[in-house]
Amino acid sequence: MFRFTTSLLFTFTLFLVGCQPANPENVSENTPEQESGTPAYAIALHGGAGTITRDRMTPELETEYRTMLNAALDIGEGILQAGGSSLDAVVATIEHLENSPLFNAGIGAVFTHDGRNELDASIMDGRDRNAGAVGGVSIVKNPIKAARAVMENSPHVLLTGIGADGFAILQGLDTVPNTYFFTQKRWDGLQEVLEAEEKSLGAIDFPDSKYGTVGCAALDLNGNLAAGTSTGGMTNKRYNRIGDSPIIGAGTYADNKAAAISCTGHGEYFIRNVVAYDVVARMLYQNKSLQEAAGELVYEVLPASGGTGGLISVDRFGNVAMPFNTEGMYRGYAKAGERVVAIFKDE
Amino acid sequence: MFRFTTSLLFTFTLFLVGCQPANPENVSENTPEQESGTPAYAIALHGGAGTITRDRMTPELETEYRTMLNAALDIGEGILQAGGSSLDAVVATIEHLENSPLFNAGIGAVFTHDGRNELDASIMDGRDRNAGAVGGVSIVKNPIKAARAVMENSPHVLLTGIGADGFAILQGLDTVPNTYFFTQKRWDGLQEVLEAEEKSLGAIDFPDSKYGTVGCAALDLNGNLAAGTSTGGMTNKRYNRIGDSPIIGAGTYADNKAAAISCTGHGEYFIRNVVAYDVVARMLYQNKSLQEAAGELVYEVLPASGGTGGLISVDRFGNVAMPFNTEGMYRGYAKAGERVVAIFKDE
Numbered sequence: 001m002f003r004f005t006t007s008l009l010f011t012f013t014l015f016l017v018g019c020q021p022a023n024p025e026n027v028s029e030n031t032p033e034q035e036s037g038t039p040a041y042a043i044a045l046h047g048g049a050g051t052i053t054r055d056r057m058t059p060e061l062e063t064e065y066r067t068m069l070n071a072a073l074d075i076g077e078g079i080l081q082a083g084g085s086s087l088d089a090v091v092a093t094i095e096h097l098e099n100s101p102l103f104n105a106g107i108g109a110v111f112t113h114d115g116r117n118e119l120d121a122s123i124m125d126g127r128d129r130n131a132g133a134v135g136g137v138s139i140v141k142n143p144i145k146a147a148r149a150v151m152e153n154s155p156h157v158l159l160t161g162i163g164a165d166g167f168a169i170l171q172g173l174d175t176v177p178n179t180y181f182f183t184q185k186r187w188d189g190l191q192e193v194l195e196a197e198e199k200s201l202g203a204i205d206f207p208d209s210k211y212g213t214v215g216c217a218a219l220d221l222n223g224n225l226a227a228g229t230s231t232g233g234m235t236n237k238r239y240n241r242i243g244d245s246p247i248i249g250a251g252t253y254a255d256n257k258a259a260a261i262s263c264t265g266h267g268e269y270f271i272r273n274v275v276a277y278d279v280v281a282r283m284l285y286q287n288k289s290l291q292e293a294a295g296e297l298v299y300e301v302l303p304a305s306g307g308t309g310g311l312i313s314v315d316r317f318g319n320v321a322m323p324f325n326t327e328g329m330y331r332g333y334a335k336a337g338e339r340v341v342a343i344f345k346d347e
Numbered sequence: 348m349f350r351f352t353t354s355l356l357f358t359f360t361l362f363l364v365g366c367q368p369a370n371p372e373n374v375s376e377n378t379p380e381q382e383s384g385t386p387a388y389a390i391a392l393h394g395g396a397g398t399i400t401r402d403r404m405t406p407e408l409e410t411e412y413r414t415m416l417n418a419a420l421d422i423g424e425g426i427l428q429a430g431g432s433s434l435d436a437v438v439a440t441i442e443h444l445e446n447s448p449l450f451n452a453g454i455g456a457v458f459t460h461d462g463r464n465e466l467d468a469s470i471m472d473g474r475d476r477n478a479g480a481v482g483g484v485s486i487v488k489n490p491i492k493a494a495r496a497v498m499e500n501s502p503h504v505l506l507t508g509i510g511a512d513g514f515a516i517l518q519g520l521d522t523v524p525n526t527y528f529f530t531q532k533r534w535d536g537l538q539e540v541l542e543a544e545e546k547s548l549g550a551i552d553f554p555d556s557k558y559g560t561v562g563c564a565a566l567d568l569n570g571n572l573a574a575g576t577s578t579g580g581m582t583n584k585r586y587n588r589i590g591d592s593p594i595i596g597a598g599t600y601a602d603n604k605a606a607a608i609s610c611t612g613h614g615e616y617f618i619r620n621v622v623a624y625d626v627v628a629r630m631l632y633q634n635k636s637l638q639e640a641a642g643e644l645v646y647e648v649l650p651a652s653g654g655t656g657g658l659i660s661v662d663r664f665g666n667v668a669m670p671f672n673t674e675g676m677y678r679g680y681a682k683a684g685e686r687v688v689a690i691f692k693d694e
Contacts, residue, residue, distance in 0.1 A: 124619075128652070129619045129620065129652065130619065131618065131619050135482075135507060135589070136507060136508070154586075155615065156584075156586070156588045156615060157614075157615045157618045157619065158588065158589045158590075158594075158618065159586040159587055159588055159589070160482060160483060160507050160508060160587040160588075160589055161483070161507060161508045161587045162587065163585065163586035163587025163588065164586055164587060166586055167585075167586040238510065238514075239501075239503070239506040239510035239511055239513055239514040240506055240507040240508045240509065240510025240511060241503045241505065241506055241507075241510065242482070242505045242506070242507055243505075247505075247594060247595075247596075248594075248597075248618050248619060248621070249594075249596040249597060249618070249621040249624065250595075250596060253621075267504075268502065268503060268504045271478065271504045271505065271595050271596070272471075272476045272477065272478050272504065272595060273476070274595070274596040274600075274621060274624040277596065277621040277624060277625075277628075278624075278628065281624075281625065281628040281632060282632065285628060285629065285632035285633045286632045305475070305476065
């Protein structure tokens, strides 16, 4: 109800300001944080979107997911409350999710067609839009840390394959044998897809083989935004396929002038529609609120081209939007005195 | 002079239409093609931007470049005049540039730190925003064809490394040993950078080691836009670095509602600023002309973050923009009864 009123107020103000050129300042006047004038922090995260329904979930597993999402939020929120940077909060939160076998990132990543794990991650700093990403790493324990190292300690944005693994070694990051990422559940998932493929004599589109990512967006007390995303990609992926997660603009974007965004879903559609950046573009160029811009991408643009998934996002005033067009999305956010963790559509 | 008048007319009409919501139709009323109502074709290409000045160029080499740019334009224009698709024109034009040792794409590509050639390419279809790309292929004779095969014959957008090479083999594309791409000039270029690095005891930022790409954007007689980009990347690149050329949104974008764009320059800045897609976003959301939108990216956004380079672009009415912020850019365009090929800034 509160959001609805804010949205109405915003629409009315838009009417009042008429056809002034795009100016994010207009947005600020309609957010509680800006009105109160006190610095705000906010953090949002996701653990993937897909066919996540109550009838496919045991109460025990549901509790495990909610506990893990809360624990990850605790870590990120703790850093922000202590005055830490949004970059630090994003990396620590994602690292925690990568280290949980529940999610398709780090340990617990899905398997490629060849029975290996190839991981993608990216991070972006909203202060100067610096960014780093790795695609297809196979021995880096926490790909999000490799993405940060690319951003901070190389002139590059995107490193791939064994080159990126080598860079991570030189950076002194924790490395592990590829078998570290193994979980029985993901292995069985691959076998299931391979068997179905054999029966159909060709590649098939397997529901939910393309979902599962973790991501985080945060605003710190200094007003700096950051976003990051990490994934094992699609079950049964081939040919060193890279999805949207390590693509700046598609899976991840952050700009202090607007918002920080991390996406999850069928990556190819997020690349073609430049989803993460387009949220920012609609805010900056069309004066839209985060809620409006993110909603348009997830409920209009993506479905129009057949794309499924969702995103989590935080704007420069600490507003949070977490739209998704699938049956569920592991998600949550925290602000001062506010905490939400949810899985299903009806929450 | 003609462009200036058109631009004035456009500005005036923008004033008349006032603050209507973003609508590319407004643009159409101010272009000659739209006014005449006859279908138009247009094709633009580039062969890289950088420190390209008259005193660094022999008359013979200059003639070679101009001849090759004209020959590539002939091929693309011929396809369009015969009623062929913009996709076919873009691929054939880029293939011709890839097959010339003059440009940093295909044969004549720059060398990695390890003395190999790793090639990137991407293509996008403005009709449905389908897209394909390859990063770091090493045995595909024409990477632009591999990008098209990814778009048309796989569910993916981006394949990398030996996986992408393997996919190209399965697609029956021409493959070559990595040594096929060798040219003495590029090899000497790598040695020069390596020696300078040894003297300075570390990685150095070598002028022009990061430029050189080929790209093409086209509008066909059916009103369909397409864009493509192909490159050998940066001299002395390491860790399987991938630049903006195979990144949809950064180096390449095409949308029939607005324009087709191919970029060249210091790729990392093009990724962080999502340059190719941002041209489209400014046209669609801010009602800007192609000339304005492309100019803002190249003369304002990129320099503000330290990014150098340029782009070539064609809008849905056949207007062409080719801005660059370096000393030169190999470039050209063709429309019915109009042909421009240029290299230096003062042309």
